[in-house]
Amino acid sequence: MLDLFTILTRGGVVVWSKTFAPIQGNPINNLIDQVLIGEHGYSDKQRYTTGPYELQWATANDYNLVFVTAFQKVLQLTYIHELLQIVKQKFCSLYGERIQSHDWSAIDFDSEFLDVLDALESQSEKMALLSHQSTTKKEKRVWDDSKITSERMKEFDYSGTADEVSTGDQLDHLVDSTAMGQRSADGQYSVQDLERPSQSDDDEDDDTDGNQPATSATGRLVSFFQSLTGRKALQESDLTPVMERMREHLMAKNVASDIADHICSSVGQSLLSMPASALGGTGMFSSTQKAVRSAMETTLQRILTPHTPVDLLRDIESARISNRPYSIVFVGVNGVGKSTNLSKVCFWLLQNKLKVLIAACDTFRSGAVEQLRVHAHNLKALSDNAVVDIFERGYGKDSAGIAKDAITYAKNNQYDVVLVDTAGRMQDNEPLMRALAKLVSVNDPDKIIFVGEALVGNEAVDQLKKFNQALKDFSGLARPRHIDGIILTKFDTIDDKVGAALSMTYTTGQPILFVGTGQTYTDLKNMKISHVVQSLLSN
Numbered sequence: 103m104l105d106l107f108t109i110l111t112r113g114g115v116v117v118w119s120k121t122f123a124p125i126q127g128n129p130i131n132n133l134i135d136q137v138l139i140g141e142h143g144y145s146d147k148q149r150y151t152t153g154p155y156e157l158q159w160a161t162a163n164d165y166n167l168v169f170v171t172a173f174q175k176v177l178q179l180t181y182i183h184e185l186l187q188i189v190k191q192k193f194c195s196l197y198g199e200r201i202q203s204h205d206w207s208a209i210d211f212d213s214e215f216l217d218v219l220d221a222l223e224s225q226s227e228k229m230a231l232l233s234h235q236s237t238t239k240k241e242k243r244v245w246d247d248s249k250i251t252s253e254r255m256k257e258f259d260y261s262g263t264a265d266e267v268s269t270g271d272q273l274d275h276l277v278d279s280t281a282m283g284q285r286s287a288d289g290q291y292s293v294q295d296l297e298r299p300s301q302s303d304d305d306e307d308d309d310t311d312g313n314q315p316a317t318s319a320t321g322r323l324v325s326f327f328q329s330l331t332g333r334k335a336l337q338e339s340d341l342t343p344v345m346e347r348m349r350e351h352l353m354a355k356n357v358a359s360d361i362a363d364h365i366c367s368s369v370g371q372s373l374l375s376m377p378a379s380a381l382g383g384t385g386m387f388s389s390t391q392k393a394v395r396s397a398m399e400t401t402l403q404r405i406l407t408p409h410t411p412v413d414l415l416r417d418i419e420s421a422r423i424s425n426r427p428y429s430i431v432f433v434g435v436n437g438v439g440k441s442t443n444l445s446k447v448c449f450w451l452l453q454n455k456l457k458v459l460i461a462a463c464d465t466f467r468s469g470a471v472e473q474l475r476v477h478a479h480n481l482k483a484l485s486d487n488a489v490v491d492i493f494e495r496g497y498g499k500d501s502a503g504i505a506k507d508a509i510t511y512a513k514n515n516q517y518d519v520v521l522v523d524t525a526g527r528m529q530d531n532e533p534l535m536r537a538l539a540k541l542v543s544v545n546d547p548d549k550i551i552f553v554g555e556a557l558v559g560n561e562a563v564d565q566l567k568k569f570n571q572a573l574k575d576f577s578g579l580a581r582p583r584h585i586d587g588i589i590l591t592k593f594d595t596i597d598d599k600v601g602a603a604l605s606m607t608y609t610t611g612q613p614i615l616f617v618g619t620g621q622t623y624t625d626l627k628n629m630k631i632s633h634v635v636q637s638l639l640s641n
C-alpha cells in the first residue's frame with residue numbers, strides 16, 4: 103500500500119498531497135535535498151530509498167512539477183509507474199494552466215486521485231493472480247551499481263527457486279475465448295482487430311441529420327463545423343476559428359501539435375474544395391460531417407501507413423525456408439510491458455503452429471527470468487502441441503552473449519522463432535543503451551520491436567527517438583539498425599487519447615504492429631485506422 107503521494111514544484115513547494123499512513127522522518131525533504139536539488143541533479147532512474155521508504159517519481163517539465171510516491175521499501179508495488187503517469191496526465195490537464203500562473207490554491211484533486219489509485223490497486227490484485235505471483239518478485243533494480251559483484255548477483259538470482267505456476271483454473275483466466283482472433287482458410291491465425299468505440303455506429307447513422315444541431319453521438323469535433331453550414335462559398339478565413347478548436351480537441355487526445363496542425367490543414371483543404379452546394383443545401387450538415395470524417399480518414403491513413411510494411415508471418419516463413427530461426431528483440435523502458443507483450447506475441451505465434459524459443463536476456467531485474475519461465479509454462483499448457491521453451495542463463499551475465507547462444511541453440515534444435523526479452527532501460531542512460539546496441543550488433547536480429555506505453559502519450563515518442571538514435575549511433579553495423587516496429591501497450595487505459603499511436607508512426611515511419619489491451623494472452627490487437635478516426639471524432 104502507498105504511504106504518501108505528493109505533487110511538488112521543482113522548487114519544493116507542495117501543491118497537493120495525500121497521506122495514507124503516519125510518515126516516519128521526512129522522506130520528501132530527503133528526496134529534495136539529496137536528489138532533486140542536490141549535487142547529482144535529476145537522476146534518470148527516478149527511484150530512491152530513504153529510511154523505510156522507497157520513493158519513485160515522475161516529472162512534468164512543462165509545468166515544473168514533480169509527482170512523488172512513497173511506500174515501504176519492502177513492498178513491490180507493480181502499479182507505481184502507471185499511477186505516476188496517469189496522475190501526472192490528469193493533474194496537468196486539470197490544473198496545468200493554474201500551476202503555470204503560480205496559482206496552486208484550493209486544488210481539490212482527492213477524488214480524481216483516489217479513483218485512479220483504486221482502479222490500479224484492484225487491477226494489480228487481479229494481475230497478481232493472473233501473472234502467477236512471478237511479478238511479485240520484482241525488486242529494486244541494480245542498474246546503477248556500475249560494478250556488480252558475483253555475490254551481489256547471487257542475491258538477485260532466483261533461478262534455482264521452484265517455479266510458481268498456474269493451476270488449470272488460473273489458466274482459464276489467461277485467455278478470453280471471446281477475444282480469440284480469426285483463422286483464415288489456409289489456417290493462418292490473426293489477432294482480433296481493436297473494436298471501434300461504440301459511438302461509431304451512431305455516427306454512421308447520423309447522415310440524415312441535415313441542418314440539425316450535432317447530437318452528442320455526432321461528436322464535439324464535428325459539431326465545431328456547424329457554423330460553416332449554410333454558407334454560399336467557404337473562405338479560408340471562415341475556417342480559422344474552427345480549426346483552432348479542432349486543434350485543441352486533437353491535442354486533448356494526446357495528438358502532438360505538429361500532427362494536429364497537419365490533420366487540421368488537410369481537413370480544411372478538403373472542406374475548401376467542396377462545392378458550395380454541398381454546404382448550402384438540404385443535408386448540408388451531414389455533408390460537412392462526411393467531409394470531415396473522410397478527410398480525417400485519408401490523412402490518418404497517410405500518417406499511419408508505415409514506410410516499410412511488416413508481415414512477420416511471411417518473414418518467419420522465409421527464414422524457415424532458409425533453415426534458420428527468425429529473431430525478434432523486444433526493447434523499451436522499464437515496466438512498459440515487454441515481457442507480458444512478448445508472451446502475447448508468443449501466443450499468437452503458437453496459434454500459427456510455430457516453434458518458439460524465448461531468450462531470457464533481462465539479466466538484471468530479479469524475477470525477470472522466472473516471469474518468463476511461468477509464461478512459457480502457461481503458453482505450453484494453453485495451446486495443443488505447442489513448442490515453446492525458455493533459454494536462460496540466470497542473472498548478471500552478458501545479455502548479448504545469451505541471445506547469441508539462444509539463437510544458435512534455436513538453429514540446432516529447429517525452432518522457428520527466437521523472442522529475445524531485454525531489460526528495461528531509460529532512454530537517456532548511455533551505458534545501458536550501448537549495452538543494448540551491443541546485443542543488436544552481436545546478433546543482428548531480424549526485427550527490433552519497441553514496446554511503449556500508450557498512456558504516457560508523447561513521452562513515448564521521446565523514448566522511441568532515443569532508442570532509435572542509440573541503435574544507429576552505437577551498433578556499428580554496416581547495415582544501420584533502427585526500431586522496425588512498435589507495440590503500444592496499455593491501450594485499455596487511455597480511453598480515446600490515441601495521440602501517441604499517431605505520433606509514433608509519424609515520427610519514425612515504423613508501423614504499430616499490435617496494441618496491448620490488457621493482461622491476458624488474447625489482449626493483443628490490430629489497431630485499425632477506423633478506430634483511431636472514431637476515437638478522435640468522439641467527445
Ligand SMILES: Nc1nc2c(ncn2[C@@H]2O[C@H](COP(=O)(O)OP(=O)(O)OP(=O)(O)O)[C@@H](O)[C@H]2O)c(=O)[nH]1
Pocket residue numbers: 180229233237434435436437438439440441442443464467470525526527591592593594595617618619620621625
Ligand atoms: N492494462 C494493461 N497492463 C499491461 C499491459 N501490458 C502489460 N501490462 C502490465 O504492465 C506491468 C509491467 O509488465 P511487464 O511485462 O512486467 O513489463 P516489462 O517492460 O517487462 O518490465 P521490466 O522488465 O521491469 O522493464 C504488468 O503488471 C503487466 O501486467 C496492457 O496492455 N494493458
